[in-house]
Amino acid sequence: MKEAVITDTLGVFRETTLVTDDVAGVFPIYGHPELPQVEGEEDAPQGSEVDSEEATPEPVLTGYQIAMPVTPGLYVPKWDFEAEAWVEALTPEEIEELKKPQQPVSVYERVSQLEAENASLKASAARQNEDFQNYMEFSMQEQAALKEQQARMNADFQELIESIAT
Structure with missing residues (x-):
């Protein structure tokens, strides 16, 4: 087993997960959006004219699973889809702010x-x-x-x- 990274849709690190050693690359993660409750819908009899295909929303892209090692030294890793590499998501100013000594x-x-x-x-x-x-x-x-x-x-x-x- 090895570590893979779950990112948001922009490629910014969210969390880690485990994958098998043979997994490598970038894989999209899809989810279903929440359906809004239509007034009176709970009273509709089963098998009514409402088509279940219409009620099921299309899956939406929620992020990516990236099974590539993260470059050491990054504060907030972000996957660059064009360069196919990890880059820093923070600006130099944000990094400087992190490096300042904090008040006790x-x-x-x-x-x-x-x-x-x-x-x-x-x-x-x-x-x-x-x-x-x-x-x-x-x-x-x-x-x-x-x-x-x-x-x-x-x-x-x-x-x-x-x-x-x-």
């Missing part, structure tokens, strides 16, 4: 910062958990639909066998 932070300020960071991490974990739950529900629905389809096909096949035998 009081214990109370630091605790406050850590509490805010903790709340942010909890919210992120909750979002990821919700995404996983949604994926699992979708997967289970798809599996149930496939089982139903298989059962219908088995019944049709059995009828065909019986009709041939008689």
Whole structure:
């Protein structure tokens, strides 16, 4: 296993992930935008005239997975799609600002910062958990639909066998 980088649509570093050693290159990541709830839509009977194809939005590009080593020494890595290399996303002025010595932070300020960071991490974990739950529900629905389809096909096949035998 090796590390790959997840970027936003501009190629700016967001997080890391693990990929198998044989993966190399740049891969787009697609997601589905949230559907707005149409008033009265929840009351529509199943199988109504609303076409499910129309209700499903097209996937949108949400970022990239880049399985190329990040150049050491970058403050905020950004993938340059034309040069196919990692570059610095920060301006020289932003880097100078980072290099300035920071004022000492009081214990109370630091605790406050850590509490805010903790709340942010909890919210992120909750979002990821919700995404996983949604994926699992979708997967289970798809599996149930496939089982139903298989059962219908088995019944049709059995009828065909019986009709041939008689």
